[in-house]
Every structure is written in structure tokens, then in C-alpha cells.
Amino acid sequence: MKPKTYLTLDTELKSEKRDTTLLRYFANLCQTENYLEGQAYALNQMGSKYRNISQFKNAADLHQQALEISEKANNIELEVLSLNMLGVVYRRTDAIKTALDYNQKALELAEQVENPSHHIKRSINVSLNCIGLLYRSLEQYDLAITQFKRALKFEEELGNKLGLAINHQNIGGCLEEKGDLEGALENFRKSLAYNEEINSDFGRVLCKNSLAQIYLKQDMPYAALVLLEPLHEQSKSIGDFLVTSAVFINTGWAHTKLGNFNKAGRFIQDGLEMAQNHNMPSNVLYGYQKLSDFERERGNYKKAYEYYKKADEYDNEISSATNFRYMNDVIVRYEADKKNNQISVLAKENEIVRLRLRKNQTTLLVSALIVGLISSILYILYRQYQSKNEKRVLTLEQNMLRSQMNPHFLFNSLNSIKLYIINNEQKNAVHYLNKFSKLIRKILEASSVKEITLAEELETIELYMNIENIRFSNEIDFKISMDSNINPDSIKMPSLALQPFLENSLWHGLSPKEGEKIIHLNIKKKNRNHVSIEIEDNGVGRGAAQTNKENRVLKRKSVGIRITKERLANFSKDYQNNFEVDIVDLFDENGNPRGTKVILDIPTV
Template sequence: MIRYAGLLLILLTGIISCKGPMAEEESSPGRTGMDISGTDSLVVEQLIERSRSQYGQGGANLDITDSYLAEAEEIASKNDNVRQLARIYNLLGKRHRNRARYGEAMKYHQKALDYATKAGDKNLLANVYLQIGVVYRRIDDNPMALEMHIKALSLAEETKDTLLISSSINSIGNVNYNLDRFATSIEYFKRSLAMSRKSDNKLGLAINHNNLGESLLKLGEVDSALFHFFTSLDYNYQINSKVGQSICFNSIGGAYIEQGRPHKALEYLEKALHLNEDLGDLMQVAISYTKIGETYLDIGEQEQAESYLFKAIDLSKEIGTLFQIEQASRLLSELYENQGTNGKALDYFKMSAAYRDSIINEKNIHHLATQQAIFESERQRARIEELNQQTLKQKSMLDRQRFYLITVLILVVAVSFAIIMVIRQSQLRNRYKNVRHQQRLLRSQMNPHFIFNALSAIQVYILEHDIEKSSRFLTDFARLMRQVLRSSTHDYISLKEEAQILGYYLELQRLRFSESFEYTLHVDESLASDEVMVPPMLTQPFIENAIEHGIKPVDTDGLIEVKFRKDKSQMVVEVTDNGIGINASKKASEKEKGHESMAIKITRERLDMLRRDSGGKTDLVIMDKKQINPFDRGTVVKIVLPVVEMNSAKRKTASRDRKSVVRKKINVMG
């Protein structure tokens, strides 16, 4: 792994410290009613900076939550300053991570993610995702690390924050380095370096020079690597970064080992170890132990080598870094082999092999699959070449036969193609008719089970002499049925009518389930609900699924949100709930899976037909909220429709009606 991960995190936690939108807003002198909270915010900023300064000078000897940071958290919580709380928890997560407390680190990063989401600050979110990605890198979960870093890069590009973009690109380079894609990692580091140089960001320059050196060292370019390491060290001295200096010392030591200069390497490796022990970064301490043990082994001081390698293994097991365990155990096997202690040498060799296998097992699977595909391709290519050679040898004898054969094949293909096209057109016409019939059936019939339950609920209210609820339920039920029957013969209805139908439906379901859930129904003001037309009952199946499969299995109060909003020339319909989520629902209710799939299939076909009719873009996305936020719960359904106005919808309907009349006349005349 690249040794500059720790230094990168200082950059990430400092990106929003002084120049973000919040700092500018709070320092504006002309705002009224903000004096007290503005003063508190400045106090919190100063406390965070003091905590950083003190912790950076001796992190291993200090509590993670020092008095400065504890006071900052208290003031920020009192003022409900979600941005500063997000920063504080992100910083705490980083400190836990650097002491290899990855579970605690994730807890604090999750708090930071919640507050950053509440603040709606994309820069904050990007920083949190970057920090979470670093935790995943530390535990060797590179796919999840890459996913987090890509999220951070996407958010940074949205806000056009060049510093954050540079950090995200650097992090993606780190993941490529971990996956042994050194040439690719160099390209990412060069891009990040160029951005740091353009903005005169010395911290970024220090980071990227060191990372470039590590990648070049892996490619065997030791002299070039040393140039980048010493350049990075110079920048770290300029910004007085002890973390950066320790990482550079380790890197320089590793380069001198590659050059065969072990005594020179020890000089730098021991400097790195002392700094890392003071800073409390256990990952870097484990790396220093391994490198020093390897160097002592090279110069023949086996007792010293054994001591440091045992320390490396013990600490690596404690923090769970497989790579360092594999490295240290391999070196111990070599040491005992040199001593002639073959039993111990074999034991540590087996230990090294086991950890190495666990690290590269997944990589080997992909590699084998790739090699197999290449082998199959080469074998097919060789077979084709062989057949071509045979064909060339017989060419003089088969020219006329081949000509006739090609002519016949062309005729057969042409005739077959024509027949297939005719059949295909017929199938498409029949499918078009079937989908329209299915649409009308779906629109004209409410769920019979729902209607039965609704009438049963009305009966219960009547028997209980609850006149108010039974009257309210019956009135809403009658309105819903009238609206459904009215819209069943139309391809489009107004957005206002669609919203009324959904409102009646939601209220009836709410009454039916004894008001066990709440709902909101919002139509964006930019959508003229009287003029904008939508396919009727398009959203109702997903609301039904949200209630039946999402909210109903949950004991706590549910919430369903239905939103209609405009996005440029498109309308986006969102149905969200806080139920068990679509993934859990599929596992828990396999019996209803077929019904739900049919509703989704018909909806997709309706959207496909709408796309062909209107020429606009349509889409249907259903996903579990855990795909967006691993700590959230529920389902999100997003339907994208073109904005169709009343006049255009009428023209399309009239055009289809005229075509229908013409077809009827032709049939009669025939």
C-alpha cells in the first residue's frame, strides 16, 4: 500500500476549515440576528484548529477527544451547527482510524455523513466519502474504497472544487496502486500533481511526489523514485508536517534497500519509526518495524531483525493489515532458514503463503478468467486460420460452387430477412395492441383485494357505529372509483387529476390501516397541473408496493413521500418510503414476487410506448436506499417522463383515433 495515506487525510480534513461557504457567510458583518451564533461558530473554528495543532504534535500521547474538540462539539451541538458537527466527527473518525480502531472510525464517519447530508453541503459529503474510502483502504477492501472515492470525485466535480478534485484523483490513484496497477496509478498522481502545482498547494505537491516515487519504485526506477521522495520531504519540511516527514523517511529507506545500501536505509527508517510512534499511526509503525527488520536481515544482524519482525507481526495482527503480516512472516522464514532452524522457517513460510493466498486469491480468479478468455480467443483464431488455409488450397476447385453457394445463401438470407421483418412487424403490432389493452385493464381496475378490504373496513366502521369515519371512508372511496372510471378510457389525464386520484388512494389506504403511516403529496409549482398531462394510474402500483411490502412489515410509523417535479424538459416522479427496503421485501415475500414483477413490466412497457409517442426520454429506476446510504432504510422509485402539455396530448390522441378509423374503413371495404 502507498505510505502516504495518512498525510492525505490531513488535506481532506482541512479542505473546509476556513474558505468554505459557511465561513464566508458567518463572517459577513451586515447580517442581523446572527451575532451570537456567528461568534460561537468562530469559537468552534478556533477550538478545532487548536485541537489539530496539539494533536499533531503528539497524537499518540493524547486522548482522541481532547478538551478543545469536546468543547467545540458541545457548542456546535447547542447551536445545531450541522456543518461543524460533520467536520468534528469526520476528524474524530480519522483519529480512530490512525490508531487502527476501524469500527469506531466508521461510527464517527457515519455521524459525519448524516450531518453532512442534513446540511446538503456537497463539499462536506465529498470529504466524508474520501475519509470512509481511506478506512476501506486500510482494511484492504479496495472495491469499496474505489466506490467511495468515485462518489467524492463526482461531488467535487459538481461543485468545481479543484482542491477536492485533486484529492479525489489522488485517492483513486492510491486504490490503483493497491491493486498493483502502477502505470495507471502514475497517471492519476500526475494529474493530481499538475492541479496542485497550478494552485501552489504544497501539501498536494508533497503527497503526489511521494506517491509517484512509490509507483516508480515498484516499476524498478529507483533513482527517479528517490528524486520524488526527497522533493516530497522538502515540501513537508516547508509545511512542517511530521506525518509527511515520517512517510518520506520510510519511502527513502525502502529505496536505499532496493539500491543495496542498508546502513543508509536504517538511518531513515529509524527516523520514521520515532516520528510514527510519537504520532500514534499504528499502520506506519508496523511498516517501519517490517522495513527495519528487513534491513537488519540484509546486513546479517539476525537478532535485531527477529525482534523487529516479531513486533511487526504482533502489531499487524492487532490492526488487521494482511499485507504487513505476509511481509514480516516471509522475512522471518528467510531468517530462520539462514540460521538452519528449518522447522520455524517452514512454519513462517506457510504463514506467509496463507496470508499471500488470501490477499491475491480474488485477483487470481479474475486473472485466470482473463487468461482463459485470451486462450479461447487464440484457439479460435488459430482454428479460423487453419480453415482459411484449407479454403485457399481448394479455391481453384471450388470457385464455381462457392459462387453458386454464395448466390443461394444471399437469396436465402434476403428472403429469410424479409420474412423475419414481416413477422417482426406483425409481432410488434400485436404487442402494441396487447400493451394498450393491458394499460387500459390496469387503469380501469383497481386491485380487487384492495376494494374488498376497503368495503370490509367500511362495514367495520358501520358496525362499530363510527359514522364519521365510515362516511369519510365511503365518500373518499366513491370519489376514487369515479376518478378511476373517468380516466380509464383516456391515454392522458391532467397532473391535477392524477394527484387527486393518488390523494384519495393514499387517504383510503391510511384509513384502512388505522392511520399507521403518514404521507406527503407534493407537486412542483413549476408544473402547471391543469395543463401538464400524464398517463393515468402510472404511480399507483408503486405506492401500493410501498404500503404492502415496505411499510406494512415495519412496526414503527411509516412515511410515504410522492413528489412531482420538473427537471428541464422532463418531469420526475419520486415515490419514497421508510420501510424495510426492496431487497429485504423480495426476500421476505417471495409469493408476491410475480405480481410485483408484472406491475413493473407493464409500467416499463407503458413508458416505452410513451417514449415512442412523445419522442422524449423516459426511465424507471427502483433501488434500495442502502445503495445510496448504507445506513438508511427504505425504497426509492424514480419515474422520468417527458413534459406533455394538454394540446400536444390531444393531438396525439386524435391522430391515433384517425388512424384507427382509417383501419376500420379499410377493413369494411375489404
């Protein structure tokens, strides 16, 4: 028969395709008979089996052979299948760039088919899943969920329950990362139900491990263990060590929460060794993280810190800036190519229409009307974009003004003036009122402009700190130091950008502190393109400040820093370089908190 389609091959070999010995025999027979489609099918099936038992090198070699044979046979179905399978193998080993190349090429090939077969449609869904997983790697969870839901809709049309199970599992994973644990539970349970219907052992193990992980995050270790303990042998029998190592690590996590440290350490170590032996960087990172938590719970902080550093090294290796930049470039490239293809198709259709209307004397008029209409639409869209952008900037500036004109600050300042008047301290009242009115005037003036000079910003900040210092009984040692090679009149920055960070230092760092209170503002040239502004205080630190904040009866809602970061992002669009905001916790020689440092890198070019 030598059928050419994947569906016919898969139907004929349904009972044999689970046996790698029979598949290899079939592949060799096809090679002898020069039956390229059968040989490519068999090699891909064998590759999938090796992948599912974590033998990734063998799997990649088999899929690569299948790809070369499919190209030789000029069979798009099997070529797309081979590319997608290669992408899955490399994604399992965290080789993001290589995986994305293969899945991208598979999607492009599949979408070029005019009358796609059932298998081509399935391959498109596989590729969409891979793009969704790419967005998930970039922590763009909403975009990832959009891709998974798109694939989910196609799988429903095809009636493919395996695809439905996979997509609900992926959506659950994204919701878990977003912190929506209830939404994640709902999708994991749907995925488990589909896996039960199709009797997939692998799917059951994967879903139950995911459910247990949610229970652990909800601090329900007993419920997690009920799911995890039966999975130890089940996952081993499947042979997929990616899942098995995660099951063992999660079991150790559950025992850590219950205080069963002997069991906890053993399970986490077993899971970590599986991940190391089978080259699974993501699970190695996960294992080190849980070992660090385990040692911390036991009180062994030195060991916990060592594991934390190892986890951090793996995290940097997996999530390197090069990989993220590459993935972003590929996404942009794909979207651009897709749009260019659509534009090319539209251009061809327009040419046909133009040729058909050539004999018509009104062609020129119609063309002019079309061009005018398109131009008008483009102009309207452009104006709408400009309007939305201007509205966003205006909203930011209004929010900034509201955050500066803090009702709490105004109320306390006016109370201080009132107290001076009541105590008949006219000189102090007049002095305080002058500073207060000057500050309010500067805030109102600055709120009407997009940017001011660094010199103007420093003048406003000094006024603000002088007023706050009066309210703190002049206990705060506030100083500004600046490198001699910096000209503050030539450096531009968003107006009132420093005040939220100073307010944060005052209220959360210094307010609850006893003894000496210091805030130093240092301005220095970081490099040719950036000026670095450091705000350092000797307050109680972010950990203690958060505890104090949670214990307060009246909690102040702080939005100033978030708004400032958005304004800085908008401001930096006019420059070649980006801004950076970094908050560093400071500690003394004994590891005790000794304050906080905020570092703002403002672009100058």
C-alpha cells in the same frame, strides 16, 4: 455566525482542531444549537485523528455520522469530505471494495459542482489519488502514475504543498514496484522536501522509511539503518501503527542483511505484532515475508517455509479475484458513467442549438452535414482501429516466424547435413535433408494462416523433434500421448505455438543434463471448454538453467515464449474462454529439481 463553508470553519478552528477534547465539546455544542455544518466538521476532524493513530473502527463511525449529518444539511463540501475520509479509512484496512465505493461517490459529487470552491478542488484531488491507488492495487502502475500526475498538476495550481508531497510519495511507490529504484528515490526525496517545508512529522517518517526501503533493495543496509533507527520513537509518538510497523519490519530486514539475527528477529516480530493488533493485512503479509527471508538466511528452512505459506495465505486474502474483478468493474462503470454524462451534456447543448436554428431553412442541411461528418470521423476511427489491430497481429505472426526460423537452429541443422556429406553418409544426409526441408515448408505454410488444427501442429512438432534429436545423437526420449476422446482434427490453435516451449526444454533443461533425457507431450480434455497440453521434461530445472544461462559467454536472447503468449491471448479473443499458460517446477522426494512442466490450456468454445 454558523458559517456554511469548510474553509471558514477550518480557518476559525485552526488552533483547536488538533485537540479531540475541544472538538468533541464543539460537536456537542453544535448538536444543541442544531448547527449541522459545525457538527459534521468536528466529527470528520476527530475521525481523522483516530485514523492517524490506527483506531480505524472509531474513525469509520465518526466519518459515517459526519456523512449523515452533511446529507441532512445538504452541504456538498462536507458530504464529499466525509465520503473521501471513509474511503481512506477503509483503504488503510485493505477493504478495497468499500473504500472504492466511498471515493467513487465523492468524485462524482465533486465533479457535479459547477463553480467548485477551493475545498471542492482539493477533494477532487483526494479522489484522484484514490483512483490512482486503485490502479496501483491492480498493478497497473503506468495508469496509476497518470492519475497521480494529474492530481499533482492541480495541487501545483492550488499551491498545496501537502498534496504535492502526497503525490510524489505515491509516484515513488509506483516506480518502486516497477523496479525503477532511481526514479522512486527522486520522488521520495521531493516528497521529503515538501514535508520538511510544511513541518509534517508524519510525512517525514513516511518518506524516510520509503527511502530506507529503496536502500535495502539496493543492498545498502547501513544507509537504511541510518534513516530507520531514529524513526522508532518518532513513529511511535505519531501513533500511526501502519507506518510504525513498516519501520520496525524494515529495520529487521536491514539487520538480516547484516547478519545481526537476534536484532533482526526481534524487530520483525514487533512490527508484525503491531500490524496484527491493529488489523493491517498488508503489513501482516509484509512481516511474514520478511520473517521467511530471515529464517532462510539463518538456515532454518522449515520455519522459513511455514512463514512463506502464511504470507501466501494473506496474499490470497488481500488480492482475491473477487476484489480485483469488482475494482475493474467499478473503473469501467465510472468511465462509462462519466462518458454518458458528457454525452448527455452534449445532447442538451445540441438541442438548444437545434431550437435556435429551427426557423432557419438550412437546419436540415446543416444537420445532415453534421451527421455525415460524425459518421465519416467514426468510420475513419474504426478503420484506424482495425488497421492497428491487423498490424499488431501481423507483427506477432512475423515475430513468431522469426522466432521459429532461429538462425542458430538453421545453422546447426545445415552443419549436420554438411557433416553427413563430408563423411560420405549419403543415406543419412538425404534422410536428414528431407525432414529438414519438410519442416521448413510446414513452418512457412503455417506462418501464413492464423490457426491450424492440433493434428497439423503435432505433425510439425514431431518433425522438429526428430531433427533436434539427430543433433542430440538420438539421446532424447520424445513421446506424444493423447486421450482417446480427443479429435485432434477438430481442435484449432495458433500455428507453431508449441515449438518455443519444446525448444526451451531442449536448450535450457536437457542440454546441460547428463544421463537419460525425456520430453513427454500429453494431451487431455481438461473440461468441456478447454484442452490441456502438458510438456514435461526431466531437465535440470529452471533454477539451474538460469544459472547456466548467466554463466554462458554467448547468451541467446529467447523471445519465442513471450511472443507465443501474446499470440495465444489474441487467439482467445475469438472464444468465450481464455487461454492459460502455467510453468511448474518439478521436484523429487528429496526436494531436488527433476525437471519442468509447461501446461497450456487451449479454449475450444
